Amino acid sequence: MDAETVLTTTRSVRRKLDLDREVPQHVLDDCLRIAQQAPSAGSMAAQFRWLLVRDADTKAKIAAYNRETAEAAWAQYGHLVEERALASAQHLVRNLERVPVLAIPCMIGRPPADAFSQSAYFGSAYPAIWSFQLALRDRGLGSSICGYHLQDHEADVAELLGIPDDVMQISLLAVAYTTQREFRAAARPDIEDVTYLDTWGSRG
Template identity: 40%
Template sequence: MTISADELLTTTRSVRKRLDLTRPVPLELVRECLEIALQAPTGGNSQGWHWVVVTDADKRAAIGDYYQRSWRRYYESGGSARRLFEDDPVRAATQQRVSDSAGHLAEHMGEVPVLVIGCISVPGLPQGNQAGLWGSLLPAAWSYMLAARSRGLGTAWTSLHLAYESEIAELLGIPGDVRQGVLIPTAYYTGETFGPAKRQPLDEVLHVDHW
């Protein structure tokens, strides 16, 4: 797939309903994407990340069960995506579509061919602002998603599994001093490619020299 940097950055979408649950994803392709992800920046060049790639059907199903449980609790809460911007009919409709697709993914998470969990080594979570910690993992996770997109793979950024982080850590043998930061379902996608999403105008969120 030949794609410009601007197109790659503006068309890498969260793919949920269009993940192909029947087509195997070669592990070598996932490795290629992770090799690119390892070029991302980390604080002090610490490179404390770890990547757990789950292809085993039983383990994927177990993670999917935990994820679905977490989704149900989130969906029923007042903070779920469908409750945002209820006073704006246009944005409310978009949020409902997001919620519907997220619900679909929750139902099928355990069927996605590859689940990638991005983790980071840390003795204990720091107090206060944790941007320095997660900033040494999350850019690499986004790089993985961009690399996957350029290879015809769909992904989605998810973190609802973290409600069951300890259970999933036990399932996968993740050490106690390694924390999970993101779960990225990975599969080929169905249908045509993707376009840029509608976003807020830049001038509504841009502050130059002063808020």
């Protein structure tokens, strides 16, 4: 798959995850190796970790925490979300324990308070997360971030997985082969609407 195709067609896959197909560890390892090439700020690369969860009981417990927070949020705000997007998110959350692999990127050290350090902290995780997602796509797998549990149950999941108090779970990704190979570029705002020249709001 050429770079432009993989960059423009890597979608959040929720309904099209193949819940019955095993994901070999060597395939994940290849994707993780690629993600290790992502940029990071200064020494932050040394703080980054992945925790992969395959155990069925553990996945079921994580999924229950995830579902509890997500369902509560949807009860309150679900009407504000586009119907199709909501149904897609609900499908994943309600089937999360069936997803072959849950991947939890973590950062050692809690998030800092100032903008400069926050930028370095989160900015040293998401390039690797996205590289991982791109590498998965290139190999016929898909993923979606599904981090609802972080709102109310980060500590519960940390206890379940033995994650120390000073480690933050940055996110949670559902990972599986996809039931289709073709995905399309999504509709996004035109670059003219999101790009300014020289001063805020100016298009030059």
